[in-house]
Amino acid sequence: MSANSDLTVPQREAIELIDGPLLVIAGPGSGKTRVITRRIAHMIESGIPAREILAITFTNKAAKEMATRVNDLVPNRFVWISTFHSFCARILRDRAEVVGLQSNYTIFDTTDQKQVIRTVMSEMDLDTVHFPPGKISARISQAKNDLISAERFQEMHNESVGHHLQAIVARVYPAYQKALLNANAVDFDDLLLHVVNLLTENPEIREQLDYRFRYVLVDEYQDTNSAQYKIVSALSQMNRNLCVTGDPDQSIYGWRGARIENIMRFEQEFPETSVVRLEQNFRSTKRILQASDELISNNIQRKHKKLFTENPEGDHVQLLHFFDEKQEADGIAEKILKIKSEEGYKWSDFAITYRVNALSRPLEFALMRNKIPYQVTAGVAFYDRAEVKDMLAYLRVIYNPKDIVAFHRIVNTPKRGIGKVSARKLIAWANRYNLDPLDAALRADEITTLSKRPKILLQSFARMMQEFSLTDAGSIESLLRMIIHRTGYTLGMNHSQSEQDIQRLANVEELLTAAKQFDRASEDDITLEGFLETTALASETDKIDDSAGTVTLLTLHASKGLEFPAFFIVGVEQNLLPHERSLAERDPKELEEERRLLFVGMTRAKEKLFLTETVQREFRGRPLHTITSTFLSEIEIEFKDLTQEEFHLPEPILKKKSKNKDAQKEKLSFLPDTHRLTTGADLLSGRKTSVDIPMGFQRGMLVRHPKYGRGTVVDVGGYSKHRTVTVDFEVNDRSETFIASKSHLQPIGRG
DNA sequence: CCTACTTCTATTTTT
DNA sequence: TAGAAGTAGG
Numbered sequence: 001m002s003a004n005s006d007l008t009v010p011q012r013e014a015i016e017l018i019d020g021p022l023l024v025i026a027g028p029g030s031g032k033t034r035v036i037t038r039r040i041a042h043m044i045e046s047g048i049p050a051r052e053i054l055a056i057t058f059t060n061k062a063a064k065e066m067a068t069r070v071n072d073l074v075p076n077r078f079v080w081i082s083t084f085h086s087f088c089a090r091i092l093r094d095r096a097e098v099v100g101l102q103s104n105y106t107i108f109d110t111t112d113q114k115q116v117i118r119t120v121m122s123e124m125d126l127d128t129v130h131f132p133p134g135k136i137s138a139r140i141s142q143a144k145n146d147l148i149s150a151e152r153f154q155e156m157h158n159e160s161v162g163h164h165l166q167a168i169v170a171r172v173y174p175a176y177q178k179a180l181l182n183a184n185a186v187d188f189d190d191l192l193l194h195v196v197n198l199l200t201e202n203p204e205i206r207e208q209l210d211y212r213f214r215y216v217l218v219d220e221y222q223d224t225n226s227a228q229y230k231i232v233s234a235l236s237q238m239n240r241n242l243c244v245t246g247d248p249d250q251s252i253y254g255w256r257g258a259r260i261e262n263i264m265r266f267e268q269e270f271p272e273t274s275v276v277r278l279e280q281n282f283r284s285t286k287r288i289l290q291a292s293d294e295l296i297s298n299n300i301q302r303k304h305k306k307l308f309t310e311n312p313e314g315d316h317v318q319l320l321h322f323f324d325e326k327q328e329a330d331g332i333a334e335k336i337l338k339i340k341s342e343e344g345y346k347w348s349d350f351a352i353t354y355r356v357n358a359l360s361r362p363l364e365f366a367l368m369r370n371k372i373p374y375q376v377t378a379g380v381a382f383y384d385r386a387e388v389k390d391m392l393a394y395l396r397v398i399y400n401p402k403d404i405v406a407f408h409r410i411v412n413t414p415k416r417g418i419g420k421v422s423a424r425k426l427i428a429w430a431n432r433y434n435l436d437p438l439d440a441a442l443r444a445d446e447i448t449t450l451s452k453r454p455k456i457l458l459q460s461f462a463r464m465m466q467e468f469s470l471t472d473a474g475s476i477e478s479l480l481r482m483i484i485h486r487t488g489y490t491l492g493m494n495h496s497q498s499e500q501d502i503q504r505l506a507n508v509e510e511l512l513t514a515a516k517q518f519d520r521a522s523e524d525d526i527t528l529e530g531f532l533e534t535t536a537l538a539s540e541t542d543k544i545d546d547s548a549g550t551v552t553l554l555t556l557h558a559s560k561g562l563e564f565p566a567f568f569i570v571g572v573e574q575n576l577l578p579h580e581r582s583l584a585e586r587d588p589k590e591l592e593e594e595r596r597l598l599f600v601g602m603t604r605a606k607e608k609l610f611l612t613e614t615v616q617r618e619f620r621g622r623p624l625h626t627i628t629s630t631f632l633s634e635i636e637i638e639f640k641d642l643t644q645e646e647f648h649l650p651e652p653i654l655k656k657k658s659k660n661k662d663a664q665k666e667k668l669s670f671l672p673d674t675h676r677l678t679t680g681a682d683l684l685s686g687r688k689t690s691v692d693i694p695m696g697f698q699r700g701m702l703v704r705h706p707k708y709g710r711g712t713v714v715d716v717g718g719y720s721k722h723r724t725v726t727v728d729f730e731v732n733d734r735s736e737t738f739i740a741s742k743s744h745l746q747p748i749g750r751g
Numbered sequence: 752c753c754t755a756c757t758t759c760t761a762t763t764t765t766t
Numbered sequence: 767t768a769g770a771a772g773t774a775g776g
Contacts, residue, residue, distance in 0.1 A: 358767095415752085555762090
């Protein structure tokens with residue numbers, strides 16, 4: 001391959017220094033991903049066997065992108081590129097017994113976790129009202145991130161008796177761990193923690209893996225927590241070919257246990273390390289970069305870095321000053337329209353970001369009113385939706401019969417007359433004789449505490465479950481279909497008119513599609529393990545779709561790693577950015593993280609960057625007077641007072657005061673003509689294309705349905721992907737409600 | 752078992 | 767304000 005002549009000197013260094021530890025401090029927009037992928041390619045070309053290389057990222061998206069790009073450079077070599085969590089999941093499968101698990105363990109998500117904690121707490125007679133399971137599980141997770149075991153935690157808090165939160169946590173934590181082990185399950189944190197224990201307590205295993213992965217790369221190293229640090233370091237003892245890339249100035253997950261010190265201390269941990277700084281920015285204009293640099297210079301805890309760019313000067317960074325959030329939203333919408341028409345920008349060139357999700361609402365309404373297509377990254381994650389979780393719970397029980405959370409979920413879903421009391425009696429009995437729930441259910445007639453009817457019901461449930469097997473079904477999809485059919489799961493929903501049921505049915509459909517795609521992708525190696533692992537570790541942020549042709553709305557956190565030609569940061573105000581919680585803590589470190597968050601945001605912008613603030617903003621229902629953000633005094637920014645500006649709304653939609661539902665719905669019908677949506681199936685397959693959904697339905701519109709023929713739209717409800725359309729058909733006065741995105745309705749004119 | 756009412760709380764969320 | 771989660775009552 002030709003020399004890396006298209007690269008800068010430091011970039012070349014970062015690619016070519018393969019042996020020994022290497023720290024790459026990569027500023028925003030410095031071509032980091034490019035460097036990492038080229039580096040891997042270069043390693044392979046220099047004769048390093050691909051299987052000795054391990055590359056770790058934080059998100060599925062990043063892993064997938066890296067894998068694709070490496071494959072483009074050096075096709076068909078197997079380099080292990082994955083997230084921390086799926087790497088650990090894999091390692092753990094092979095050595096589960098070492099930590100007391102079986103290899104068919106299941107991964108509990110946060111909902112499952114809370115469920116376990118709730119049960120554990122009620123067994124211990126602890127008050128779940130005053131001590132919400134969510135809070136407890138957050139504390140436990142925090143402890144785990146810091147490598148504090150249940151026993152350690154107990155020792156640390158054995159003085160704080162009584163009913164302090166810590167004392168409660170100290171009691172719940174060990175019981176929770178025991179329950180997990182009992183269910184042959186792990187939570188997200190355990191995935192890492194078990195591997196840490198595996199490596200620190202078993203020198204031979206550590207050596208074996210250290211030897212196997214002679215070259216280790218870790219991306220976004222500033223976001224590693226203590227557990228991840230331990231894992232990485234354990235794999236780099238004998239073979240100290242560890243390359244970490246990251247930027248301390250972009251560490252914004254401290255609240256989740258990320259330890260910025262990991263990257264700050266890297267040079268001390270590996271004294272022989274080389275350090276490369278990628279300081280040239282290829283993304284932003286000079287003015288954007290300069291303002292960002294000014295801001296971040298106010299942080300004390302950081303590694304010095306001199307950002308520069310050869311890009312043009314560009315426009316001034318602007319601070320748009322509005323009266324309130326409503327005017328702000330309209331002003332932004334108008335700005336987008338103006339830039340688009342005057343300077344030829346595309347919808348997808350724009351992003352609007354904010355500190356908290358709650359700020360997205362007025363923005364969404366303004367975009368709707370102005371018929372600007374947009375995508376928002378919020379809402380219930382696909383794999384969190386009840387129907388999807390139900391279906392997956394069946395698979396989980398089949399795969400791991402000890403999965404008690406999944407068992408509880410399905411034992412009476414759909415309703416089959418097995419109430420809470422019967423289930424609890426069953427589990428108590430099963431525990432006494434050390435049986436799996438289903439085996440116990442099979443022998444229900446031996447359970448003396450149960451009366452006749454529950455005995456029969458439990459037995460027939462257990463027998464039904466025995467019928468389900470992947471081998472017989474042949475594929476995940478047909479196994480799921482079998483379950484749906486045999487349990488009658490969708491019976492109630494099939495002919496229902498209610499929006500909710502239609503949505504639920506659509507969710508089931510979507511899961512089937514996801515399963516089908518998994519089956520296809522796995523060819524002859526379809527396993528429940530694979531499917532369950534993918535679904536457990538899939539995340540909703542993977543779905544940000546840059547090819548959607550829409551404006552993107554997202555939190556500042558979610559914007560990390562992305563870039564947009566025109567970028568808005570909304571609500572740069574004291575108590576919002578910096579967030580009030582960071583100020584209340586009085587910890588300068590917290591403030592610095594907020595500053596880094598703004599820095600991350602600002603450096604997403606390629607050409608145009610706008611920050612906004614208001615005079616007053618509605619907060620929890622009350623309009624609140626705004627205070628200028630301390631960060632604004634730290635940067636040079638052009639101030640635009642728009643408080644007197646009137647933004648003409650395209651249509652006077654809300655003339656009548658809208659307390660009634662109809663008016664609300666009317667408001668929602670001003671949606672972009674088409675809206676693109678990423679489905680659960682896309683999410684799973686990592687497919688980038690998304691489905692085109694006709695969204696422009698309005699009351700009175702004439703439509704055609706392939707099955708029911710011509711009809712008139714009589715109602716529309718919901719919005720975005722939940723949008724529904726009710727149609728009165730001409731034949732036999734039939735009326736049906738559809739999910740806009742799922743229906744095959746075609747507009748054929750105005751009524 | 753479902754629903755309607757009350758009460759409480761309120762970031763960010765790579766997995 | 768709005769959403770969740772818990773409680774009472776049918």
